[in-house]
Amino acid sequence: MTAPSTVNAAARAGDGPRRTARRPRTRTRARRASTWAVRAPLLPALVFVIAVTQLPFLATLVLSLFDWNSFHPGSRRFTGLANYATVLGDSTVREAVVTTTLLTASVVAAALVLGLALALLLDRRFPGRALVRTMLITPFLLVPVAAALLWKHLLLNPEYGLLNGVLAWASRLFGDGGAPQPDWVSAAPLIAVGAALVWQWTPFMMLIVLAGLRSRPYEATEAARLDGASEAQIFRYLTLPHLRRYLELGALLGSIHIVQNFDAVFTITSGSLGTANLPYTIYQIFYQAHEYGQASAAGVLAVLGSLVIASVALRVVSSLLRGEASRG
Amino acid sequence: MTAVAAQPARSHGRHRRMFLGLLAWLAGIVFFLPVAWMILTALHSETDAAANPPAVTAPLGLDGYRSFFGAGGGPSPWPSLINSTTVAVTSTALVLLLALPAAYALSVRPVRGWRDALFFFLSTKMMPVVAGLLPVYVFAGKTGLLDNVWLLVVLHTSMNLPVAVWMTQSFLADVPASIVEAARVDGARLPTVLARVLAPVIAPGLAATALICCILSWNELLFARVLTSVTAQTAPVFLTGFVTGEGLFLAQLCAASVVISLPVLAAGLAAQDKLVQGLSLGAVK
Numbered sequence: 001m002t003a004p005s006t007v008n009a010a011a012r013a014g015d016g017p018r019r020t021a022r023r024p025r026t027r028t029r030a031r032r033a034s035t036w037a038v039r040a041p042l043l044p045a046l047v048f049v050i051a052v053t054q055l056p057f058l059a060t061l062v063l064s065l066f067d068w069n070s071f072h073p074g075s076r077r078f079t080g081l082a083n084y085a086t087v088l089g090d091s092t093v094r095e096a097v098v099t100t101t102l103l104t105a106s107v108v109a110a111a112l113v114l115g116l117a118l119a120l121l122l123d124r125r126f127p128g129r130a131l132v133r134t135m136l137i138t139p140f141l142l143v144p145v146a147a148a149l150l151w152k153h154l155l156l157n158p159e160y161g162l163l164n165g166v167l168a169w170a171s172r173l174f175g176d177g178g179a180p181q182p183d184w185v186s187a188a189p190l191i192a193v194g195a196a197l198v199w200q201w202t203p204f205m206m207l208i209v210l211a212g213l214r215s216r217p218y219e220a221t222e223a224a225r226l227d228g229a230s231e232a233q234i235f236r237y238l239t240l241p242h243l244r245r246y247l248e249l250g251a252l253l254g255s256i257h258i259v260q261n262f263d264a265v266f267t268i269t270s271g272s273l274g275t276a277n278l279p280y281t282i283y284q285i286f287y288q289a290h291e292y293g294q295a296s297a298a299g300v301l302a303v304l305g306s307l308v309i310a311s312v313a314l315r316v317v318s319s320l321l322r323g324e325a326s327r328g
Numbered sequence: 329m330t331a332v333a334a335q336p337a338r339s340h341g342r343h344r345r346m347f348l349g350l351l352a353w354l355a356g357i358v359f360f361l362p363v364a365w366m367i368l369t370a371l372h373s374e375t376d377a378a379a380n381p382p383a384v385t386a387p388l389g390l391d392g393y394r395s396f397f398g399a400g401g402g403p404s405p406w407p408s409l410i411n412s413t414t415v416a417v418t419s420t421a422l423v424l425l426l427a428l429p430a431a432y433a434l435s436v437r438p439v440r441g442w443r444d445a446l447f448f449f450l451s452t453k454m455m456p457v458v459a460g461l462l463p464v465y466v467f468a469g470k471t472g473l474l475d476n477v478w479l480l481v482v483l484h485t486s487m488n489l490p491v492a493v494w495m496t497q498s499f500l501a502d503v504p505a506s507i508v509e510a511a512r513v514d515g516a517r518l519p520t521v522l523a524r525v526l527a528p529v530i531a532p533g534l535a536a537t538a539l540i541c542c543i544l545s546w547n548e549l550l551f552a553r554v555l556t557s558v559t560a561q562t563a564p565v566f567l568t569g570f571v572t573g574e575g576l577f578l579a580q581l582c583a584a585s586v587v588i589s590l591p592v593l594a595a596g597l598a599a600q601d602k603l604v605q606g607l608s609l610g611a612v613k
Binding site: 035038039040041042044045046048049052053054055056057059060063117118121122124126127128129131132133134135136137138139140141142143144145146149150151153154155159160162164165166168169172199202203204207208210211249253256259260262263266267278279282283286287292295296299300302303306307309310313314317318 | 348432437450482483567568603
C-alpha cells in the first residue's frame, strides 16, 4: 500500500525542479492577466472619477499658492502660503465658518427630531396613510431653487407672503386688524434660510428612520409587550437603540449636503445679513471678487474641514454595511 | 370580569390611535400646505396672487402658465428646459454605462481591495464641490467650454457616478451567484453577461438609480450657475434669473416652479421605495 504512494512521491519529486523552473512564470503571467481581467470593468469609472474630481482639486492646491486676480492677469505670481494667511485673517471667512457650522448643526438637528416624530406617526396604520406619506415627501421632491423661491416670495414676503397674509386675516377676524407685518427675511435671515432647509430635509430624515423602523426585530417588541412593558419603555429601550445607526446615518448624510448648501443661501438672502456660508463665500471670492488664489486657499481649507466629517461618516456607513451583511 | 375590565382599556387605545392618526394628517397638511399654495397661486391672476389678505377663492386661470411660457414677451423657458433634459438624460446614460461594470467588479467578481475602491467613490461625494470648481472654470474658460452643455454632462456624470456605483453594487450583491455562474459556464463574455443576464435581473434597481441620477442632475445649481450663462443655461438657473423683472411676478413664478419641479416630483414618486436606498448610497435597504 505504501509503495505506490512512495513511487508517486518520487516521481513528483523528480518532476519537481523542471516544473518549478517553468511554472511560476506562466502562473504569474496568467494570474496577472486574470487580475487585470477582473479589474478592467472597474477602471473606466475609477479613471473618470479621478480625472474629474481629484485632478481639479490638485489644481486648486497649486492655485492656492499663487497671488492671482483675474482682473490683473499679468500680476500672477507665486506667494507661498500668503493666501492662507489672508483667508484665515479675513473676518468674512471666519464668520462664514461659524455660519456654516450653526446652520448645518441646527438644520440637521431640527430635521432629525421632526423626521423621527413623523416616522413614528407614519409607522402605525391609519386611514389615508399612503396619501399622508406622499404629502410629507413632496417638499423633498421640489427643485431646491424652487423651494427656496417659494419660501422667500410666497411665504415670507412682508407684503404678499402667506404668513403675513394669514396674520392680517386673523387679526381682521378676531381683533382690530392691526396685525404686525414683519419682514421675516430681514428680521431673522438665518432662521428663514434654516426653515426652508428644515422643511425640505425633514422628509429625507423621515424616510431613513422609517426604513429603520421597518427593519426592527418584531419578536423582541412583542416579547417585551407580553412581559408588560409600556409603549414608552419599548421605545426607550428597544426602538431607540435599534434606530441609533439610522439616526447617525441621517445626521451624517444631511450634514454632507447641508454643509455644501448653495441654493437656499444664494436664493433667499444672496449671502447677505450674515447668512453667507462657506460655499457661498468661496463662490463670491472667485466669481465676484476674482481672487483666484484666495478662493483656492479657502477651498483647500474647506476640504480639510470636510475630511473630518467624512472620516466619521465613512465609519458609520461601513458599520451599517457590516450590520446589514451580518443580518442578511 | 376580564371582559368588562378590558372594555375601557380598548376604547382608550382606540381614542389614542385616532388622535395619532389625526396628528399624522395634520403634519401632512402642514408640510404640504406651501406646495398646495404654490399650485393654487400659479392659477391666480397676478393681482390676486399679490393680495393681502390672501385671495383663496379668487377665480382660476392659466395666465401664469401662459406668461411663463413667454406669452407676455418674456424669455422662453424652452431652451433651458431642453438643456436640463439633455444634461440629465445624457449624464445618467453615461453614469449607468460606467457604473454597471464597476459595480460588477466590486460585488459579483470582486477585485482585491474592493471595499477601499467603494469607499473611495463615496469619499468624493464628501469633498466640497466648490473646492474643485475654480480650476474647472479656468480650464473651461481657456478651452472655450464655458456655457457648453457637454461640460455640464461631464461634471454631472462625475457627481452622480459614486451614487450609482453604490446603488448598483448593492443590487448586484443580492443577485444569486448561480445566475452569474450559469452565464459564465455558457462562455458568455462580460458585456454580454452584464447586458443580457445581470441588467434584466436588477432592472427595477437600475431604473430607480437612473431616476435618482436624473433628479440630482436636474436639481443641480452651483455648477450650472458658474459654468453656463446664455446658451447652456439650465432650468434652475433660468428660475433664479426669473425674479429680476419688475412688477407682479408671483403667479408666473409659481407656474415656473410647478413646471420645473414636475419632472422631479414624477420621478421621485415613481422611485419612492428606492429613494432612501439611493440617497443613502445603498446603506439602507
